[in-house]
Amino acid sequence: MMSDRYAKYDKLKFDYPAERVLRITFDRPETFNSVDAETHTQMTDMWIDIDRDPDINAVIVTGAGKAFSAGGDFSLIESMIGNSHEIMKTWKEARNLVYNIINCNKPIISAINGPAAGAGLVVGILADVSIAGKKAKIVDGHPRLGVAAGDVAAIIWPLLCGMAKAKYYLMTCKPVSGEEADRIGLVSMCVEDDVLQQTALDIATELANGSQSAIRWTKYSLNNWLRQAGPIFDASTALEMLGFMSEDVKEGVLSHREKRAPNFRKDCPI
Secondary structure, three states: OOOHHHOOOOOEEEEEEEOOEEEEEEOOHHHOOOEOHHHHHHHHHHHHHHHHOOOOOEEEEEEOOOOOEOOEOHHHHHHHOOOHHHHHHHHHHHHHHHHHHHHOOOOEEEEEOOEEEHHHHHHHHHOOEEEEEOOOEEEOOHHHHOOOOOOOHHHHHHHHHOHHHHHHHHHHOOOEEHHHHHHHOOOOEEEOHHHHHHHHHHHHHHHHOOOHHHHHHHHHHHOHHHHHOHHHHHHHHHHHHHHOOOHHHHHHHHHHHOOOOOOOOOOOOO
């Protein structure tokens, strides 16, 4: 039975695949689980309830169908362009999403099944144990859209895979396969796609049955590395949001819709 605690988060699917394990599924397979404005708000706020839930000890996050999450959908992005009110609202949520995950006391396991980008990738890569299937395709596409790599990029990519790899993948927007993500340390492990969900469940069950104080204090201590990077993260998200006031983001969105390479201005005053 699903707890009423999560009934208000109706843009996501919740279930309990094992005792004291909560599973959250991005459930818009027809759009490759893209994130609209309402979903963005819910996936930000839900971590506070998860932190306070006395009935669960571990969390799995995955996607329905062929994708983990394609990131923010065009309706969300276009509502922000040139709109300072929407930009401020989204900046606050984007900031809180990252900090709420970092501060959630329950261990989080991501099962990355297919494409993972944008806001969805925040959860996938910031999870305490990140498991990619071989069909996973991890990409931070912000610069391709015409805005700085924000969301979770600056706070976690250099720590996971080193500055050289982080700069290469974040500035070029090259996709990273599940196997390559494992090789460079961007995810905890890569497994065959047909065992991805069971692997995530096995790890979640193991953590759910372990010493909760020891596991949660270990997570809290290790996440101080991320808390130390708070000013770096805050700057990156602010610069990302500033980009939504630029001409580049208009061209970036249009080029995505027209399925062509963007034609950004070559000159820049910064």
